[in-house]
Amino acid sequence: MENPSRTIPQLPTQPWPFVLHFLRSFKWLIGLMASMEIAQKACQILIPYSFKEILDGAVAFDGPKDQLFDYLNGPLSFFAWMCLGILVFSRASGALLVYFGPRLRKMTREKIYHYLQYQSHRYFISNFSGSLANRINEVSMGVNHGLWTVMFDFLPVAVSFCVTLFLLYSANSGLALFLAFWVFVYVSISFLLATRCQKYSRTFAAERSRTTGHIVDAVTNVMNTKLFARLPFERHRLNKQLDVEVEKATETMWFFEKMRWFQFIAGLILQLGTIVYALVLFRDGAISVGSFAMVATLSLVIIDDSRGLSRRFLEFFEYMGNISDGVKILVKPHEIQDMENAKDLVAKDGALEFKDVCFSYAEGKSVFENLNVKIKPGEKVGLVGFSGSGKTTFVNLILRLFDIQEGQISIDDQNIQTHTQDSLRSSISMIPQDPVLFHRTLLENIRYGNPSATDEQVKEAARMAHAHDFILETEDGYQSLVGERGVKLSGGQRQRVAISRAILKDAPLLVMDEATSSLDSITEKAIQNTLDTIMKDKTVIVVAHRLSTISHLDRILVFNEGRIIEDGSHETLLKENGHYARLWSMQAGGFLPSRDTESTETQTPSNPRPTL
Ligand SMILES: Nc1ncnc2c1ncn2[C@@H]1O[C@H](COP(=O)(O)OP(=O)(O)OP(=O)(O)O)[C@@H](O)[C@H]1O
Numbered sequence: 374m375e376n377p378s379r380t381i382p383q384l385p386t387q388p389w390p391f392v393l394h395f396l397r398s399f400k401w402l403i404g405l406m407a408s409m410e411i412a413q414k415a416c417q418i419l420i421p422y423s424f425k426e427i428l429d430g431a432v433a434f435d436g437p438k439d440q441l442f443d444y445l446n447g448p449l450s451f452f453a454w455m456c457l458g459i460l461v462f463s464r465a466s467g468a469l470l471v472y473f474g475p476r477l478r479k480m481t482r483e484k485i486y487h488y489l490q491y492q493s494h495r496y497f498i499s500n501f502s503g504s505l506a507n508r509i510n511e512v513s514m515g516v517n518h519g520l521w522t523v524m525f526d527f528l529p530v531a532v533s534f535c536v537t538l539f540l541l542y543s544a545n546s547g548l549a550l551f552l553a554f555w556v557f558v559y560v561s562i563s564f565l566l567a568t569r570c571q572k573y574s575r576t577f578a579a580e581r582s583r584t585t586g587h588i589v590d591a592v593t594n595v596m597n598t599k600l601f602a603r604l605p606f607e608r609h610r611l612n613k614q615l616d617v618e619v620e621k622a623t624e625t626m627w628f629f630e631k632m633r634w635f636q637f638i639a640g641l642i643l644q645l646g647t648i649v650y651a652l653v654l655f656r657d658g659a660i661s662v663g664s665f666a667m668v669a670t671l672s673l674v675i676i677d678d679s680r681g682l683s684r685r686f687l688e689f690f691e692y693m694g695n696i697s698d699g700v701k702i703l704v705k706p707h708e709i710q711d712m713e714n715a716k717d718l719v720a721k722d723g724a725l726e727f728k729d730v731c732f733s734y735a736e737g738k739s740v741f742e743n744l745n746v747k748i749k750p751g752e753k754v755g756l757v758g759f760s761g762s763g764k765t766t767f768v769n770l771i772l773r774l775f776d777i778q779e780g781q782i783s784i785d786d787q788n789i790q791t792h793t794q795d796s797l798r799s800s801i802s803m804i805p806q807d808p809v810l811f812h813r814t815l816l817e818n819i820r821y822g823n824p825s826a827t828d829e830q831v832k833e834a835a836r837m838a839h840a841h842d843f844i845l846e847t848e849d850g851y852q853s854l855v856g857e858r859g860v861k862l863s864g865g866q867r868q869r870v871a872i873s874r875a876i877l878k879d880a881p882l883l884v885m886d887e888a889t890s891s892l893d894s895i896t897e898k899a900i901q902n903t904l905d906t907i908m909k910d911k912t913v914i915v916v917a918h919r920l921s922t923i924s925h926l927d928r929i930l931v932f933n934e935g936r937i938i939e940d941g942s943h944e945t946l947l948k949e950n951g952h953y954a955r956l957w958s959m960q961a962g963g964f965l966p967s968r969d970t971e972s973t974e975t976q977t978p979s980n981p982r983p984t985l
């Protein structure tokens with residue numbers, strides 16, 4: 374099995390290096406595209422210059438009329454070449470964009486998803502999956518759009534300013550100075566306005582996502598809304614949030630309006646200033662009529678180019694902000710990693726050992742303290758105990774979904790922490806407490822246990838798990854889609870699909886965490902026979918509240934507040950007359966009580982208090 378630590382992409386955790394990491398792979402294409410954009414903009418801005426040459430030539434021409442075009446051949450060709458340049462360079466840049474834009478986006482998503490896959494179980498239970506998917510989207514859009522803003526907005530404006538300055542300088546240095554001053558003031562104020570606007574647009578964005586959150590929460594809980602007849606209440610609640618959003622939107626849009634006022638006034642000053650100034654220069658004979666026309670046209674081009682610069686800055690900040698937020702969440706260091714030279718774990722016999730294991734989910738609240746337990750190869754072990762006593766945690770630790778703080782867990786004398794996670798999990802078939810299915814067909818869901826299984830093998834596994842019949846009754850049989858997380862199936866049906874999947878996986882260790890808890894007793898009994906067959910030659914751990922599910926197993930471990938308080942076969946434990954015996958006598962083939970009744974219990978198992 375391939376050691377994934379060698380293939381996991383190393384992603385920078387700071388936004389700028391993160392963006393550059395992705396752009397570096399396309400540096401030649403980006404360079405080519407930037408050259409096209411510069412060339413295109415230069416051609417565009419040289420058109421007023423060609424007008425000047427044509428106009429000055431036409432004014433100076435005093436030969437026969439039919440020779441005017443010959444006389445103007447140079448400036449006219451220049452004009453034609455510039456027009457052609459705009460066309461060729463802009464479309465070449467467009468073609469590069471078509472090729473490279475989607476590939477850049479694919480690459481960012483692919484790498485982020487690849488990195489995300491190796492985040493820990495704790496990471497995924499602490500972050501909403503919808504929000505993670507959204508962040509991947511926003512980050513990849515941010516990388517693309519950020520680049521486009523630089524390439525198609527900032528770069529052309531910079532080229533435009535530079536070429537215009539050069540042209541104006543060639544006509545008159547005073548005009549060039551005037552423009553340089555204007556550009557400096559305009560860009561600085563635009564930047565400042567964008568910085569100030571950030572706080573408005575951020576609160577507006579935060580309110581927008583809060584509204585989305587409100588709607589998602591309300592829609593997810595629509596059943597509750599209906600059951601409690603609280604439809605108007607929910608509308609009112611959403612309305613209150615929408616009002617806040619309107620308020621923030623108005624503030625932000627007012628700020629945009631202010632930015633537009635600034636742009637219009639600055640544009641007007643530039644236009645009037647250059648025209649009056651150029652007119653004065655023309656009157657004094659300092660510039661030609663052609664130069665006058667060029668100055669007037671250039672000022673229009675500059676105003677056009679620089680319009681919305683504040684908005685562009687703001688958008689750019691937003692993209693970088695999204696990337697920075699996304700990177701903080703998505704590119705967190707992996708909590709559980711394979712060691713540098715981790716070998717594959719080989720589970721031949723399936724012996725399992727917990728040695729002085731200490732574990733807590735959060736500091737100060739430990740679940741296990743120095744837990745010791747040895748499970749022999751092929752042993753079938755049942756785990757019982759009150760809710761919250763640590764059974765699922767025990768199972769999760771075997772699968773290394775969390776790393777222990779002290780001690781060692783080993784399978785066939787191989788420390789699970791020093792071997793690859795993939796090889797460990799391939800050695801264990803797990804049927805979780807609440808199985809979740811992919812929104813894919815039933816066939817695909819079952820085959821997940823063994824991708825090379827034939828359709829017939831999939832059906833056989835389903836038959837063994839008593840899932841075949843209900844699958845045939847669904848609309849499209851094995852091709853039926855199961856809905857998000859498998860919601861279109863009942864809890865018991867989902868469990869049977871999960872069992873079929875585990876049967877196909879056929880790993881040497883089998884772990885079942887309340888795997889049959891949602892089944893009715895008759896179906897459970899029927900499946901039990903199948904499970905007994907597949908348990909053969911495997912080490913098995915079965916967590917169950919229903920004691921009849923585990924009473925026939927080789928050994929039973931009774932958990933209480935993270936400790937194993939009793940350990941032995943059903944008969945031995947009954948003889949011991951302890952906790953297990955009390956629970957056994959209390960349940961009439963039913964479940965454990967939902968809380969520890971030890972303190973209220975009389976010590977005589979024959980006379981338990983009826984707490985069920
Ligand atoms: N992801 C988690 N983060 C923090 N604490 C957790 C987490 N999962 C479980 N716990 C806590 O760890 C303790 C043991 O929980 P665990 O799920 O192992 O119990 P359990 O025996 O499987 O219970 P049940 O029978 O209800 O499934 C509980 O106090 C629980 O609140």
Ligand SMILES: [Mg+2]
Pocket residue numbers: 764765766806886
């Ligand atoms: Mg549990």
